[in-house]
Amino acid sequence: MMIRDLLIRGCEEKVVAPAGLIAQGRGEAFDYLLGEKTEKFALSAIDAAAAAFLLAEYPVISVNGNVACLAPEALVKLSEASGAPLEINLFYREPGREEAILKVLKDAGAQKVLGVSGKSGLIKELSSDRRIVDLDGIYRADMVFVPLEDGDRTEALVKLGKKVVTVDLNPLSRTPNRAHVAIIDNIVRVLPLLTASIGEYRKKGRDELEHIYDAYNNAEALGQALAFMGERLLALSKTVR
Ligand code: PTJ
Numbered sequence: 001m002m003i004r005d006l007l008i009r010g011c012e013e014k015v016v017a018p019a020g021l022i023a024q025g026r027g028e029a030f031d032y033l034l035g036e037k038t039e040k041f042a043l044s045a046i047d048a049a050a051a052a053f054l055l056a057e058y059p060v061i062s063v064n065g066n067v068a069c070l071a072p073e074a075l076v077k078l079s080e081a082s083g084a085p086l087e088i089n090l091f092y093r094e095p096g097r098e099e100a101i102l103k104v105l106k107d108a109g110a111q112k113v114l115g116v117s118g119k120s121g122l123i124k125e126l127s128s129d130r131r132i133v134d135l136d137g138i139y140r141a142d143m144v145f146v147p148l149e150d151g152d153r154t155e156a157l158v159k160l161g162k163k164v165v166t167v168d169l170n171p172l173s174r175t176p177n178r179a180h181v182a183i184i185d186n187i188v189r190v191l192p193l194l195t196a197s198i199g200e201y202r203k204k205g206r207d208e209l210e211h212i213y214d215a216y217n218n219a220e221a222l223g224q225a226l227a228f229m230g231e232r233l234l235a236l237s238k239t240v241r
Contacts, residue, residue, distance in 0.1 A: 003070065003188070010069035014100040017092035020066045023148060030169035031186055033229040038193065041224040042185035048216035049145070049165045049181045050197035051209040056143035056163065059084035060114070064091065066148050067187055068101045072108035074191035079110070081195045084145065087137035088115035091150060093129040125156035146175075147187050154178045171225040182218055184225040 007024050010016035053059050061084050063075060068088075079086050088101050098116050105113050114137035121139040123131045130153045133139045144157055147167035151174025157164050158178055166179040167187045176182030183190050201209060 007066070007069055010065065014094065014096045015069045015104055016065040017090075017094070017097070019092060020064075020069075023066060027148075027169040027186070030171075030229075033232065034169070034185070034225075035232060036186070038185050038189050039225070039228055041221045041228065042183050042190070043193070044216060045181055045183040045218075045221050046190065046193050046197055047201075048213050049183060049194055050201045051213040051216075052143055052163055052165050052181060053082045053084060053145070053194075053198055054201055054204075055206065055209050055213060056084075056141075058141050059143040059145065060137045060141035061086050062089045062138060062144055062146045062149070063087060063101065063105065063113075063115075064089065064148060065097065065101060068104050071188055071191050072104050072110075074188075074195070076105065076109045078145075078191055078195045078198075081198045085137060086110055086113050087134050088113060089130060089133060089138060091128060091130050093132075123153075123156050123160065125159055126152060128152065131156075146179075147190075149175045149179075151175050151178060171222045171229075176218075176222060180218060181216065182222060184222065 007016050007021060011018060011021055059082060061075065061079055063086050067075065075086060086105060088098050090097060102113055102116055114134040119135045120132045121135045123133055138144055141162060143163040145165045146154060149166050154164055154166065154175045155178050164179040165181040166175050167183045167185065167190050168176045169184065169186060171184050176184065
């Protein structure tokens with residue numbers, strides 16, 4: 001209920017797009033299927049994601065309205081731990097939204113936020129407003145963290161040769177199926193775990209990080225997430241009286 005209220009308030013303040021409330025509802029439904037816990041397949045994806053951050057030359061964290069509203073402090077901590085800048089990149093570019101999100105991030109302690117300077121480039125493969133990206137950010141990044149993303153942009157970023165890491169509660173959605181690493185879990189639970197994993201992995205050498213990244217198989221993890229949800233529902237069905 002608290003998270004729901006947070007998003008409703010975020011929507012009133014233009015941080016969250018109206019469609020963001022629908023996205024949250026879809027996410028919540030899948031979170032019920034997960035049992036609202038971080039499972040093994042998500043933990044191994046978090047480890048691969050941490051390795052991807054540390055192996056990248058220029059990683060960037062893409063921030064939309066939902067993520068900024070749900071976990072602004074955790075985003076700032078992830079940015080500090082990984083050295084990856086935050087870039088506001090919106091699907092629904094209504095007037096005032098970027099400014100509202102910038103304020104949320106600054107209030108949470110962000111020093112520098114990309115995507116608001118006007119120094120923008122275009123991802124030509126995309127038709128939505130998400131094609132507008134910061135020349136100093138996603139445009140030149142070799143790895144992009146895009147939680148709660150739409151499928152078109154994930155596909156476009158992969159086509160451009162960038163490594164793409166996402167967080168999505170829905171393993172059937174196109175984004176997790178196109179990304180290199182998809183963490184099937186709630187963004188609120190993932191961000192602190194990912195930040196901790198990056199802190200721990202900083203001590204590891206490049207070879208070890210490459211080994212962790214290469215050992216991860218995204219299709220297998222998505223299959224495990226679906227199987228987990230199915231088995232959980234089956235077990236629950238036996239307890240219904
Ligand atoms: O702020 P904007 O304008 O950039 O718009 C953001 C939204 C989320 C509205 C936009 O990107 C969008 O429409 O996304 P989709 O296509 O609805 O995809 C969002 C995905 O995030 C869905 O698959 C949801 O299941 C998933 N999701 C929702 N809440 C969470 C989540 N995944 C992880 N944690 C959540 N809390």
